[in-house]
Amino acid sequence: MFAKLTRRTALALSMAVFAAPAMATETIKAVVIDGYPARALWVKEFTDFFIPEVDKRLAESGNYKIEWQESYGGSIVKPKGVLEGIKLGLGDIGIVTTIFHSSKLPTQAISAVTPFIAPDARAVAKAVDEIAKEYPTMQNEFAAQNQVYLATGVVLDTYQVFSTEPVNSLSDLEGKKIAGAGMNLRYLEGIEGAAGVRGGLTDFYNMVQTGLVDAAMLWPEAAKTFKIAEVAPYMLRADLGAVNSKTITVNKDYWEGLPDEVKDVLQEVAVLYRDHVAGIAMDRAEASRQAYVDGGGAIVEMDASERAAWAAAMPNIAQEWAAGLDEKGEPGTEMLNAYLAKLAAAGYQPVRDWAAATN
Numbered sequence: 001m002f003a004k005l006t007r008r009t010a011l012a013l014s015m016a017v018f019a020a021p022a023m024a025t026e027t028i029k030a031v032v033i034d035g036y037p038a039r040a041l042w043v044k045e046f047t048d049f050f051i052p053e054v055d056k057r058l059a060e061s062g063n064y065k066i067e068w069q070e071s072y073g074g075s076i077v078k079p080k081g082v083l084e085g086i087k088l089g090l091g092d093i094g095i096v097t098t099i100f101h102s103s104k105l106p107t108q109a110i111s112a113v114t115p116f117i118a119p120d121a122r123a124v125a126k127a128v129d130e131i132a133k134e135y136p137t138m139q140n141e142f143a144a145q146n147q148v149y150l151a152t153g154v155v156l157d158t159y160q161v162f163s164t165e166p167v168n169s170l171s172d173l174e175g176k177k178i179a180g181a182g183m184n185l186r187y188l189e190g191i192e193g194a195a196g197v198r199g200g201l202t203d204f205y206n207m208v209q210t211g212l213v214d215a216a217m218l219w220p221e222a223a224k225t226f227k228i229a230e231v232a233p234y235m236l237r238a239d240l241g242a243v244n245s246k247t248i249t250v251n252k253d254y255w256e257g258l259p260d261e262v263k264d265v266l267q268e269v270a271v272l273y274r275d276h277v278a279g280i281a282m283d284r285a286e287a288s289r290q291a292y293v294d295g296g297g298a299i300v301e302m303d304a305s306e307r308a309a310w311a312a313a314m315p316n317i318a319q320e321w322a323a324g325l326d327e328k329g330e331p332g333t334e335m336l337n338a339y340l341a342k343l344a345a346a347g348y349q350p351v352r353d354w355a356a357a358t359n
Helices: 002-019 041-061 079-088 121-134 136-143 183-188 204-209 220-225 252-256 260-294 304-313 317-327 332-345
Strands: 026-033 064-071 093-097 147-153 160-163 177-180 195-198 215-218 234-237 246-251 298-301
Touching: 026 079, 041 064, 041 093, 041 220, 041 260, 064 260, 079 093, 079 147, 079 246, 121 136, 121 147, 121 260, 121 332, 136 147, 147 252, 147 260, 160 220, 177 183, 177 204, 183 195, 204 215, 220 260, 246 252, 246 260, 260 298, 317 332
Parallel strands: 026 064, 026 093, 177 195, 177 215, 234 298
Antiparallel strands: 093 246, 147 246, 160 215, 160 234
C-alpha cells in the first residue's frame, strides 16, 4: 500500500512539474529622452538599432523585457536639458549632448580641445570611450549628476564651416560672426575680428537666415538633414575634426534598481551603438557632401598650409584643458597624452602638436 502511494505521489508531483507555467517574464519600463527630434541621426538609430538590439538580447533568456517610452524633440526636455532631466529622473535613459555642459563635464571636451587631427567618427568614438573607461574621472563627472555612464557617441565625421558668402582662406573668416555649439567657438580666437556665437544645431538655420551670424560650424550630414544649403550655400572643407558630443547615460537611482542581466545588456549594446552610429556617420559623409552640392551648395577645399596656419593661430586649448584638470587633482595631462596616442595608433597625426606645452 505504501509503495502504491509513493508511486502515485511521485506521478502526481511529476505531472505538477510539467503542468507548472514557465517563469513569467518581468517587464521593466524605461523612458528614453532627448531634446533633439526623432530625425536626428543618433536619435533615429537609438530607435532603429539600440532598442531592437536590447530587446533581442533580453529575449534570449526570456527573463526580462523592456517597455520603452521614447520622448524626443522637446516633449520632456530641450536639447540642452537632457543632463538635468536624467539627473532629476524625468527620463531613465538619455542621450546627453555633452558640448553644452563644459563646466559640469569638462573631460568630455577631450576631442574638442584637440582639433585638426582625425576626421573619423569611428576612431574618435573608440578613443574617447576607452579613455572614459580607463580613467575614473569621466565617469565620476556623470556620477556627480546622478547618472551612470554607458558609452560615448560621435555622430559627425568632422566639423566644417558653412557660410552665406564664399570662404576660400583663413582671411575670409576675419570679422565674421560664426555660430558654434560649445568648445569649437574657441577655434575662432586666433582669427582677427571673428566672433563666435553660441547656438544649437536646431538653431543654426534661423541664425544664418536672419543674419545673426555669417556662418556656422557643423558637419555635412547635419547640413543635409537641416537643409543648411538653403541659407548657407558655401562650405569650407577645413576638416576641423570629429568630436564626441553624445553620451548615453542612465539615471543612477533607476540603474541601481535594474537586474544585473539588464545592466549587462545595456552596457554591451551601448558600445555596439557607439560603433554603429560612428560607422553610419562615416558612411554618410560623402553622400551628405554630395547632397549639399545637389541642394545648391558649393564646397571649397582649404589648403593644407591654411589649415596649419589656423591651428597655429589658436591658443593651445588642449594644454589649458589638461592644466585645469591637473590643478583639481585629476589626470588631465595623462588623459590628453593617452588620447593622442590612441589616435596616433589609429593612424592620425595632429596638424599641431597639442601635447607640446611650448608650441
